[in-house]
Amino acid sequence: MKYLCTSCGEAIETHELIYRCPHCSGQSAGNGFQRGNLLIQMDIPRVQKKCAAKEFPDPLDLLPLDIQENKSFPAGNTPLIEPNTLGKDYGFSRLFCKMEGTNPSGSLKDRASLLVAAQVRHFKMDTVVLASTGNAGSAMSCAGAALGLRVILFVPATAPVEKLMQSLFYGARVIPIQGSYDDAFALSLEYSKKFGGLNRNTAYNPFTIEGKKTAAIEIYNQLQGRIPDLLYIPVGDGVIYTGICKGFEDLLKLGLIKKLPRCIAVQAQGSNAIHLSFTQGSPQILKKTDTMADSIAVCSPACGEPALQYLEKTRGWTVEVNDEEILQAQKELASKAGIFVEPSSAAVWAGVKQEKESHRITGEEEIVLLLTGTGFKDMSAIKKQIKIPQAVPCSLDKVEEFIQSQGSKTF
Numbered sequence: 118m119k120y121l122c123t124s125c126g127e128a129i130e131t132h133e134l135i136y137r138c139p140h141c142s143g144q145s146a147g148n149g150f151q152r153g154n155l156l157i158q159m160d161i162p163r164v165q166k167k168c169a170a171k172e173f174p175d176p177l178d179l180l181p182l183d184i185q186e187n188k189s190f191p192a193g194n195t196p197l198i199e200p201n202t203l204g205k206d207y208g209f210s211r212l213f214c215k216m217e218g219t220n221p222s223g224s225l226k227d228r229a230s231l232l233v234a235a236q237v238r239h240f241k242m243d244t245v246v247l248a249s250t251g252n253a254g255s256a257m258s259c260a261g262a263a264l265g266l267r268v269i270l271f272v273p274a275t276a277p278v279e280k281l282m283q284s285l286f287y288g289a290r291v292i293p294i295q296g297s298y299d300d301a302f303a304l305s306l307e308y309s310k311k312f313g314g315l316n317r318n319t320a321y322n323p324f325t326i327e328g329k330k331t332a333a334i335e336i337y338n339q340l341q342g343r344i345p346d347l348l349y350i351p352v353g354d355g356v357i358y359t360g361i362c363k364g365f366e367d368l369l370k371l372g373l374i375k376k377l378p379r380c381i382a383v384q385a386q387g388s389n390a391i392h393l394s395f396t397q398g399s400p401q402i403l404k405k406t407d408t409m410a411d412s413i414a415v416c417s418p419a420c421g422e423p424a425l426q427y428l429e430k431t432r433g434w435t436v437e438v439n440d441e442e443i444l445q446a447q448k449e450l451a452s453k454a455g456i457f458v459e460p461s462s463a464a465v466w467a468g469v470k471q472e473k474e475s476h477r478i479t480g481e482e483e484i485v486l487l488l489t490g491t492g493f494k495d496m497s498a499i500k501k502q503i504k505i506p507q508a509v510p511c512s513l514d515k516v517e518e519f520i521q522s523q524g525s526k527t528f
Contacts, residue, residue: 333364
């Protein structure tokens with residue numbers, strides 16, 4: 118396997134299990150981000166041979182390990198839909214939504230978990246250790262249940278209960294921590310170093326970045342060999358953003374596309390380390406996060422350096438949205454497009470609306486929203502927006518009265 122360090126540029130080739138660059142890992146970049154993220158380098162001749170007879174590449178063919186168990190855990194192949202009513206209402210002529218909530222556990226994180234499962238098999242192990250605010254944990258727990266792997270999961274105690282229940286029901290050993298995601302992340306590293314097991318931590322394990330790139334290959338295929346003008350991605354630690362950008366970069370290396378799409382990083386205002394870093398020109402970390410979009414709530418982005426590098430490569434930019442905008446976007450996606458997503462996913466629609474209102478975009482661009490997780494993962498987020506009506510007597514007259522009291526017509 119060949120790796121490239123995104124900090125020092127060191128090329129590393131090894132058959133051994135490796136997580137971060139041995140030359141610069143642990144060093145601080147500026148005033149915050151850790152150095153030493155590794156990107157797996159695509160074996161171009163191997164991939165070209167696999168894809169030679171195909172009109173469009175199979176996303177799994179671009180991964181560094183052969184995937185044998187995707188029939189038991191069918192991550193990927195998610196729909197790309199056109200929300201026409203939503204688009205027309207807001208003046209978007211070519212708007213698409215990549216529906217990652219249709220993955221087995223309900224989020225894009227299943228893609229990385231499928232590849233990590235192959236990595237576990239490759240190194241003849243049977244246990245995966247990780248930290249998560251919910252989605253990565255439930256994804257790995259689901260994959261573990263499907264593929265017979267033991268999963269040890271560290272979570273902040275404040276993680277949404279639906280995600281914790283999901284992981285527990287899949288059979289993972291869930292360990293709630295009194296602290297933040299960053300605390301759980303650090304503790305999981307200590308655990309795997311002392312007790313063993315393959316560590317799946319997002320960004321720490323380069324296979325997590327690699328697994329997520331398959332969504333980019335699918336978007337290219339679903340657009341019939343095109344790339345969108347703009348791709349809006351919800352961002353916390355920067356791994357999904359980095360993975361998606363790397364997917365398009367690999368397509369560029371294969372000669373299938375001529376340029377990279379502009380990839381826009383959308384962050385919650387209360388968890389905006391990458392936005393601050395991009396706009397201020399130097400790495401920034403937060404003392405705490407303050408957003409209900411838990412999936413993108415990160416103080417110190419584990420993949421901050423490569424995310425900033427890809428913002429430059431793709432000629433992208435960052436957008437920050439507040440929780441009120443996120444909740445409104447979540448409701449609009451549901452009521453105007455029939456798409457129920459968790460708050461972190463809704464952030465991208467909030468970002469696109471903000472950009473349209475500020476005239477940064479016109480609405481004529483071909484735009485893809487990466488909707489990373491289903492709303493059923495965090496039902497508490499919509500409780501304040503929904504009021505279930507009182508029961509109506511079983512009478513048509515009473516039903517008519519009820520409908521009229523709501524300000525609606527009976528037909």
